[in-house]
Amino acid sequence: MTGPARTETSETRQVAALPWRQGENGVEVMMITSRETRRWVIPKGGRMVGKTDPQAAAQEAYEEAGIQGETLEAPIGHFRYGKRLKSGATQACVVAVYPLEVLIQLGAWPEDLQRERRWMTLAEAAEAVHEDDLAQLIRDFAPALHAF
Template identity: 40%
Template sequence: MNIFTGISDSVQLMFRRPRRGQFAALCYRIAEATGEPEILVLTSRDTGRWVIPKGWPMGDKPGHEVAAQEALEEAGVIGQPENQPTGTYTYQKGLGDGVAVPCQVQVYALRVTSQVENFKEKGKRRIEWVSPAVAERRVHEPELKRLIHHFSQRFSATRG
């Protein structure tokens, strides 16, 4: 029995495509005036949704280095990424042919130490520093919302 009988070819492809892996940077800084963390969010180039810098694997480069490279290229920020992922989230990556591919994203916290004036995707995205609560509201993926929330709890615990 074929479970795909009567289902369109594009939907069949979506179910048969393996989950792809990506790496992302959860970029943060501590606001001098308040001592509170701020999270960097940016808009995606295609849909304009609020996201964090992320990208595909780069050869044998470790995930935390890929995340740092994506943060530089997409948002012009430089910092020190943690070597271990802060967490993961999944989402559906829309491809040019209208098919969505499931992606699992390993997220690495990156404390931003500087910003550069010129970077690869300058002018192609909106970039903003916001509170963790605002970042949670802006991103669409429920798992990413939770990851940001749990990450921000690190700072509450150290002040409490």
């Protein structure tokens, strides 16, 4: 007999990149699909030994979305989500979001066969994500307010 999926009590800290560019109609962000559920997300992952959090966010952006650029040293905010583990449990995660101005978009990258990527307006991206606090971060994002 199996019970309900349990939730881990401690939060895991992660980092994410909010890849952006100035498009013809204003600021656009690059969204990618998750490998498991195919939902629209931003590149994210665990903190990395030997890298600062902004460097780790940039590494995730390269691996998951095939992009490179300039990352802010301070996060613009945080969002929370529940990561489903192979065991069926859910791990609570808090994710620091670092804007990344995209300077290079590669044609091939480590996870290009596992994900889709798409440029979206801020409104489209905010509508596409499932986490309310991430949607609000995207809606409120204004590169002019930050020193790149």
